[in-house]
Amino acid sequence: MTTALQKARTVLALTSNYAAAYAVKAADVDVVAVYPITPQTTIVEKIAEFVDDGELNAELIHVESEHSAMSAVVGAAAAGARVFTATSSQGLELMHEVLHIASGLRLPIVMAVPARALSAPISIHGDYSDVMNTRDTGWITYIAASAQEVYDTIIQAYKVAETVLLPAMVAYDGFLMSHTTEPVELNDEEEVRRFLPRKDRPNVLKPEKPITMGAFAMPDYYYEIKYQVQEALLGSLKVIEEVDREYGRTFGRSYGVLQTYRVEDADYIVVAYGGASFGNAREAVDAAREKGIKAGAVRLRVFRPFPADYIAKLLADVKAFAVVDRAIAFGGPAGGPVFAEVVTALWMRGIDTPGLSIVHGIGQRSMYVEDFVKIFEMLKDGEKSKVVYMGLRL
Amino acid sequence: MSLPKVHEIPIGGIITEPGSSRRNPTGGWRSLKPVLHDDRCIRCRICWMYCPEGTIKEIKGEFVVKGKKYQYKYEIDYTYCKGCGICAHECPVKAIEMVPET
Amino acid sequence: MKVVFKTVWDLPAEELFASGHRACAGCGPAIAMRWLTKVAGPNTIVVNATGCMEVTTTQYPETAWMVPYLHVAFENAAAAASGIEAAIKTLRRKGLWSGKTNVMVIAGDGGTYDIGLQSLSGMLERGHRVIYVLYDNEAYMNTGIQRSGSTPKYAWTTTTPVGKAIRGKIQRKKDIMGIVVAHRPPYAATASISNLVDLSNKLKTALEYTEEGPTFLHILAPCPPGWRYPEERTVEVARLAVETGYFPLWEYDHGKVRLNPPTSAIAADPKRRRPLKEFLKIQGRFAHLTDAEIEELEKDVVANLEYLAKLASL
Numbered sequence: 001m002t003t004a005l006q007k008a009r010t011v012l013a014l015t016s017n018y019a020a021a022y023a024v025k026a027a028d029v030d031v032v033a034v035y036p037i038t039p040q041t042t043i044v045e046k047i048a049e050f051v052d053d054g055e056l057n058a059e060l061i062h063v064e065s066e067h068s069a070m071s072a073v074v075g076a077a078a079a080g081a082r083v084f085t086a087t088s089s090q091g092l093e094l095m096h097e098v099l100h101i102a103s104g105l106r107l108p109i110v111m112a113v114p115a116r117a118l119s120a121p122i123s124i125h126g127d128y129s130d131v132m133n134t135r136d137t138g139w140i141t142y143i144a145a146s147a148q149e150v151y152d153t154i155i156q157a158y159k160v161a162e163t164v165l166l167p168a169m170v171a172y173d174g175f176l177m178s179h180t181t182e183p184v185e186l187n188d189e190e191e192v193r194r195f196l197p198r199k200d201r202p203n204v205l206k207p208e209k210p211i212t213m214g215a216f217a218m219p220d221y222y223y224e225i226k227y228q229v230q231e232a233l234l235g236s237l238k239v240i241e242e243v244d245r246e247y248g249r250t251f252g253r254s255y256g257v258l259q260t261y262r263v264e265d266a267d268y269i270v271v272a273y274g275g276a277s278f279g280n281a282r283e284a285v286d287a288a289r290e291k292g293i294k295a296g297a298v299r300l301r302v303f304r305p306f307p308a309d310y311i312a313k314l315l316a317d318v319k320a321f322a323v324v325d326r327a328i329a330f331g332g333p334a335g336g337p338v339f340a341e342v343v344t345a346l347w348m349r350g351i352d353t354p355g356l357s358i359v360h361g362i363g364q365r366s367m368y369v370e371d372f373v374k375i376f377e378m379l380k381d382g383e384k385s386k387v388v389y390m391g392l393r394l
Numbered sequence: 395m396s397l398p399k400v401h402e403i404p405i406g407g408i409i410t411e412p413g414s415s416r417r418n419p420t421g422g423w424r425s426l427k428p429v430l431h432d433d434r435c436i437r438c439r440i441c442w443m444y445c446p447e448g449t450i451k452e453i454k455g456e457f458v459v460k461g462k463k464y465q466y467k468y469e470i471d472y473t474y475c476k477g478c479g480i481c482a483h484e485c486p487v488k489a490i491e492m493v494p495e496t
Numbered sequence: 497m498k499v500v501f502k503t504v505w506d507l508p509a510e511e512l513f514a515s516g517h518r519a520c521a522g523c524g525p526a527i528a529m530r531w532l533t534k535v536a537g538p539n540t541i542v543v544n545a546t547g548c549m550e551v552t553t554t555q556y557p558e559t560a561w562m563v564p565y566l567h568v569a570f571e572n573a574a575a576a577a578s579g580i581e582a583a584i585k586t587l588r589r590k591g592l593w594s595g596k597t598n599v600m601v602i603a604g605d606g607g608t609y610d611i612g613l614q615s616l617s618g619m620l621e622r623g624h625r626v627i628y629v630l631y632d633n634e635a636y637m638n639t640g641i642q643r644s645g646s647t648p649k650y651a652w653t654t655t656t657p658v659g660k661a662i663r664g665k666i667q668r669k670k671d672i673m674g675i676v677v678a679h680r681p682p683y684a685a686t687a688s689i690s691n692l693v694d695l696s697n698k699l700k701t702a703l704e705y706t707e708e709g710p711t712f713l714h715i716l717a718p719c720p721p722g723w724r725y726p727e728e729r730t731v732e733v734a735r736l737a738v739e740t741g742y743f744p745l746w747e748y749d750h751g752k753v754r755l756n757p758p759t760s761a762i763a764a765d766p767k768r769r770r771p772l773k774e775f776l777k778i779q780g781r782f783a784h785l786t787d788a789e790i791e792e793l794e795k796d797v798v799a800n801l802e803y804l805a806k807l808a809s810l
Contacts, residue, residue: 030583030586030587030590031579031582031583031586033579057586057589057590058586059582059583059585059586061578061579061582061622062622063575063578063618064614064615064617064618064621065614065615065618067571067572067575067615068572068574068575068578068614068615068618069575071568071569071572071575071576071579071615072575072576072578072579072582073579074568074576074579075543075566075568075575075576075577075578075579075580075583076579076580076582076583077579077583078566078576078579078580079541079579079580079583079584079587080583080587080592080593081579081582081583081586081587083579083583097569098568098569098572101568101569104406104407105406105407105568106405106406107406165405165406198592202404202405202406202408202410203405203406203408205541205564205565205566205580206564207538207539207540207541207563207564207595207597209410209564210412210538210561210562210563210564210565211408211409211410211412211564211565212408212409212412212554212559212561212565213406213407213408213564213565213566213567214407214544214550214554214565214566214567214568215407215408215409215554215555215556215557215559215567216550216551216554216555216556216567217407217555217556218555218556220397221397221403221407221556221557224398224399224400224403225403225406225407225556227400228400228403228405228406231400232405403557407556409554409556409557409558409559411559412514412559412561412562412563413514413559413560413561413562414514414557414558414559415514415515415516415517415518415553415555415558415559415560416514416515416516417516417558418516418517418518418555418558419516420515420516420517420518423521424521438504439504439505439507440504443504443507443692444527444689444692444730444731445527445530446519446521446522446523446524446526446527446530446730447515447517447526448511448513448514448515448530449515452509471515473515474515474516476520476521476522477521478521478522478523478720478727478728478730479522479726479727479728480522480727480728480730480731482728483728483729483731483732484731484732492728
């Protein structure tokens with residue numbers, strides 16, 4: 001018997017958006033809610049081609065808004081279908097209400113989000129303001145850094161979501177990834193379907209076993225039902241890791257929840273997320289090391305559940321760290337949203353490594369390797385406990 | 395009665411027992427009580443149709459009232475009857491009377 | 497309309513909407529829920545918009561529903577139902593779903609005329625095989641009687657109080673049937689909880705036509721606290737709405753408009769129409785109306801009947 005690894009490899013030049021569409025096809029998704037928004041649109045265009053060419057046996061629902069996109073996949077998932085939708089920016093904001101309902105109903109929806117800045121002023125360009133606003137919606141949230149990882153992560157996300165019964169989103173850089181072509185190795189689709197067997201779950205609408213979904217809970221029950229979401233989401237980290245390892249064994253690629261670069265002996269670590277930030281950070285690590293700074297970089301591949309133990313372990317013994325956020329936590333205590341999360345993870349574990357909050361790449365403001373080298377230099381100079389708005393004309 | 399703990403509750407807030415609202419006896423809401431006088435009832439089915447609670451029970455059988463044979467009779471399930479009085483108000487022969495709840 | 501039920505004795509006995517729900521005594525929508533589930537039968541998935549019927553029937557851990565039931569939110573019942581219908585379609589193709597299953601939206605006037613209008617329009621335009629049932633009690637009753645796009649002109653609500661400068665709602669009730677019919681669905685009809693044989697036949701007809709595409713049922717379902725009348729008069733108020741011409745019974749069947757009894761008779765012979773005052777005077781929400789205002793509303797009623805009769809004659 002030949003294994004998936006031994007089978008002939010198919011490598012295509014794909015954008016991250018097309019990679020997402022190919023993953024959806026491989027996963028034999030049943031229902032896809034389609035609504036255009038830049039920079040997401042080419043995902044659902046590609047899926048529509050697959051369906052219209054008979055390559056994917058799915059129903060497309062050409063909804064009239066993102067609110068209805070999420071509502072339609074909630075309905076379809078409640079009927080037992082494997083579902084997909086994709087959105088960005090304002091679209092993610094419009095469906096925000098239903099994101100909470102999807103996790104509350106414990107539906108294994110998978111969604112791709114090429115991350116984009118939020119209005120006003122309107123911007124079609126990338127940053128992570130949209131994704132960060134979904135922080136407390138109860139969704140598993142991956143942030144991928146390459147087209148290959150987008151493809152692999154969407155397939156993994158189905159397995160994780162259908163195991164822990166929570167929705168999952170796979171975010172990545174709008175434009176910088178969504179519209180950039182990279183080589184992507186595709187899996188054998190039969191093998192993907194064996195990796196994603198269809199499973200029964202208790203929360204499905206079937207006339208033979210009529211259940212009520214979406215009930216009205218009073219103070220005597222609401223808290224317990226919501227706590228179940230918290231427990232499932234925190235517990236999903238283990239499943240995310242197991243599925244990633246199993247995927248690695250089957251298809252030859254795995255990622256972990258954090259990606260590290262030269263951290264083993266590092267004095268200073270930059271924590272980043274998304275393809276562009278981490279690409280810059282890695283190059284800056286090499287450049288900084290040439291200047292004698294023992295630099296390292298960490299990429300957050302999983303944002304929810306927050307891999308707090310791993311982050312804390314990495315940052316416990318370094319001299320200082322910085323977090324590069326591509327979003328502003330307006331009016332918050334720390335400039336960037338993920339910086340606040342990292343600091344909380346450290347504080348909860350009694351770790352007081354000094355940190356620097358870097359906000360950059362807002363509305364796709366260009367980020368340069370030199371900017372990241374500068375971050376390492378600032379850390380080495382003892383700068384800490386402040387917010388730096390990089391690339392800003394102040 | 396102690397309420398179930400986190401792990402004793404089905405996930406997703408689903409309710410798995412259809413029609414479990416029957417555990418909630420709404421009859422306690424009543425201030426007026428419908429009393430059905432079977433001897434006046436003409437078996438028109440109107441009270442049964444219009445009850446918002448589904449508390450008018452249609453009992454099948456052989457019933458003789460004032461020499462007339464009927465295949466049905468109606469009974470009111472006071473466990474759930476909220477005493478709205480639609481049945482009495484709609485009854486074309488005034489066979490249902492609303493009396494104060496004691 | 498297909499006449500499946502000739503008399504009340506043909507109506508189904510089995511109850512699929514259980515007692516013990518928490519709707520107010522004399523609730524008009526609760527009567528509708530009983531009949532919707534009875535007639536649609538157990539192979540029906542109900543998608544309920546947020547509203548009175550959702551809150552009063554699903555208080556955890558109890559449910560009045562004996563069919564599969566989903567509530568997502570207020571404005572998206574039609575979208576969620578679209579998803580269920582699409583899921584059933586694909587799953588059936590893949591051998592993962594068997595049997596005929598109805599998908600039935602149940603939404604109030606707030607969830608249909610106002611916040612849910614966009615998703616309803618999307619569902620109708622895309623042609624999903626879903627029956628959408630609007631139970632219309634003419635205001636946001638669940639939150640305490642606020643005006644909706646369905647509230648009639650001059651009606652009192654808590655957000656259109658009867659003040660010194662403005663007395664009740666200023667605007668007219670929205671023509672929701674007109675909006676639905678503009679999507680050219682196979683079938684759309686109005687019904688009243690007072691005329692249950694008519695309602696049940698229309699529901700059966702709609703369910704059958706749902707094989708072709710979306711269908712719509714607009715049910716008038718009076719609310720005792722919201723309309724301010726004694727709770728035993730719910731059915732009487734609904735009946736008066738029909739007999740005064742305030743709420744005409746009619747259907748749109750594959751492009752053809754038909755008036756149904758008793759509206760057909762009222763439209764044909766205006767003398768058979770009861771004065772609108774009979775409908776208005778037993779409701780506290782209209783207690784402040786002047787004769788001139790009643791006359792104005794009556795003119796609207798007559799004009800609407802004439803308009804529908806004209807449509808029916810085409």
